[in-house]
Amino acid sequence: DTEVTQTPKHLVMGMTNKKSLKCEQHMGHRAMYWYKQKAKKPPELMFVYSYEKLSINESVPSRFSPECPNSSLLNLHLHALQPEDSALYLCASSQIKGNNEKLFFGSGTQLSVL
C-alpha cells in the first residue's frame, strides 16, 4: 500500500464552523506533513510531524490546529476560518524527515470557506 488517503475530498464550511481534515497512511512512514495549495501555485508547508511530535509549524494561524494521534493518522482541525483559507489542503508522508526523502502526497481536500 503506497497510498496516502485524505478525507473528505471536498468540504464547504462557514466561517463559524468547526471541521476536521483526516489523513491516513499505512506505509510505516514516521514523518507526516500538511500543505496548503492555491490553484496553480506551489504547495506551502504548514506543519511537519516527526515520530508523532510536531516538528515544524510554519507560523500558521491558530485557527488551524494539527493533531497526530498515532503514526498512521494526521488530522487538521479547522475553526473560524476565513474565505482566504479556501484552498487545496494536501497531506504528505515520508519515511523519515530527512534531506533525501521523497514525499508521498494524498489527493487533497478541496476546502471552500463561505
Next chain:
Amino acid sequence: AQSVAQPEDQVNVAEGNPLTVKCTYSVSGNPYLFWYVQYPNRGLQFLLKYITGDNLVKGSYGFEAEFNKSQTSFHLKKPSALVSDSALYFCAVIYSNYQLIWGAGTKLIIKP
C-alpha cells in the same frame, strides 16, 4: 538565499516530440533536487530526485533530468511526449531543516 526558478509558465509540445521543462536553482552547498508532477484535481507525485552521483537521473513514466552544476540547472526531459503527460510540473530543492523550496510550476500541454 536559496531559490528555485522555473522560467516558463507553460510549455507546449506536440505528441511524440521530445520535451524539456526547465529548472534552475540557487543554493549554498550541495543541492538535493526533486521533480514532482500534479495531474488535475490530484496531489503531487514524485518523479525523480538528484542527491549525488550520476548527473543523469532517470525517474517515473520515462522522465529523466540532467543535473548541471556549472549552469545550476536541473531540467526535466522526456524523449517522446504523450498526451497523458499534460500536467503541472514542479521543481524543488531541499534547504536546511529538511524543507522544500518549490519552483512556481510549469504547465505542460501535449497536443495530439
